[in-house]
Amino acid sequence: MIVTSGAMAPVGVMANPYLARPGETAVPVTAATCATSGGFLHFYTALDNALFDKYGLKVTHASLRGGPNALAALSSDQVQFVYCAGDATLPGMATGMDAKLVASVHVGLPWVLLARKDIKRVEDLKGKSVAVSRTGDLDFRVLKVLLKKFNLTEEDVKLRSMGASQPEKYQAMALDVVQATPVGPPLDVRGKKDGFNVIYNLNDLGLPIIFSSVHTNSKMLKERPALVQKFVAAVAEAIHFAEKNPDKAKTSIAQAFKLNDPDALQSAYDTFAKAVINRRMLVPANAVVEAVQIAREAGTNIRKKPEELFDNAFVENLEKSGFLRDIWGGAVPGQ
Incomplete structure (x- = not known):
């Protein structure tokens, strides 16, 4: 009081x-x-x-x-x-x-990995490209941890630097420039409605x-x-x-x-x-x-x-x- x-x-x-x-x-x-x-x-x-x-x-x-x-x-x-x-x-x-x-x-980490319709699992990314903002940025580092978890390398999966925010990276995936991209809300819901697949919840990596x-x-x-x-x-x-x-x-x-x-x-x-x-x-x-x-x-x-x-x-x-x-x-x- x-x-x-x-x-x-x-x-x-x-x-x-x-x-x-x-x-x-x-x-x-x-x-x-x-x-x-x-x-x-x-x-x-x-x-x-x-x-x-x-x-x-x-x-x-x-x-x-x-x-x-x-x-x-x-x-x-x-x-x-x-x-x-x-x-x-x-x-x-x-x-x-x-x-x-x-x-x-x-x-x-409220992100998921969103992928094109033909990609159902993280393992399906082999030979594909995933969008990141820039080499060394947070999304790049998180995806490197994900690849290691699934015994994949950057030779198997290309991490493509787009120099862009999530909406631009989402659009690049929609145009098949890349085949997957990490997104957070609201793009996770939009992606599901557009027919894309959530193939991994990145918070499950347990990163601090x-x-x-x-x-x-x-x-x-x-x-x-x-x-x-x-x-x-x-x-x-x-x-x-x-x-x-x-x-x-x-x-x-x-x-x-x-x-x-x-x-x-x-x-x-x-x-x-x-x-x-x-x-x-x-x-x-x-x-x-x-x-x-x-x-x-x-x-x-x-x-x-x-x-x-x-x-x-x-x-x-x-x-x-x-x-x-x-x-x-x-x-x-x-x-």
Whole structure:
């Protein structure tokens, strides 16, 4: 209970110290996504419903392709935030690039391997091509693990770098440029309706995947930590907003994917708003350690310790300040 001058203060007045003050000028920042992904549901929703504006942030969205490109833009301060899968960026961060994870919205790998109609099993990929974003990107690394599991090599199955997001890779498969591609919701449902086959649930590989995460750089952390805190708070509110406003969240996914399939949108919503959601947004330290170790074993020149790659202080502040309890009306569900 928050009491001031002997009276109870309205809920949210004291427990949300991150909101913009009346008349406060919004601060412009640029936030990049590294792909078009259903996993960025909360970022899209925050943009479309002016949640960043509430916190005094005027966010410009830059759409970049691939974790390495996004990290390069962040390291040079062309963008101040990156919204991307942590496991897509951690290898580059560990080599010394200027970036830190400050929040992880999703933990887990919500992808399946989708293949053309004549391919029923992973073994049927022999002599075929599978689309990946780029050599070394997360989908490339995951598929290498899959091939090894099934005693296949890159000579047996070509991993074709497309330099593209999931919608473009899906289209390449539909045109038979490649014969399979990893996808997440909503494209898994669309693929089934188009007659393609789900031949493997990639989460079954059991990899310690840090998925959709907020990144920032050392300049922001040193010079404008209050803005980092506001950005993290806005994303935390977007998690609550999407859960309580499913239609608005699905509209944001529909706009990002130019998709109007209710079943596909529901699949994306159920996966990213519920199944793999990490409502407190703590970056799992053990998963960072494992990601760095995997990168080292793959030959990456590691220059940073795992603990130098993330900072949970901002998400911890949301709990300490009473912010999370305030927006959820009590304990955070499922935590």
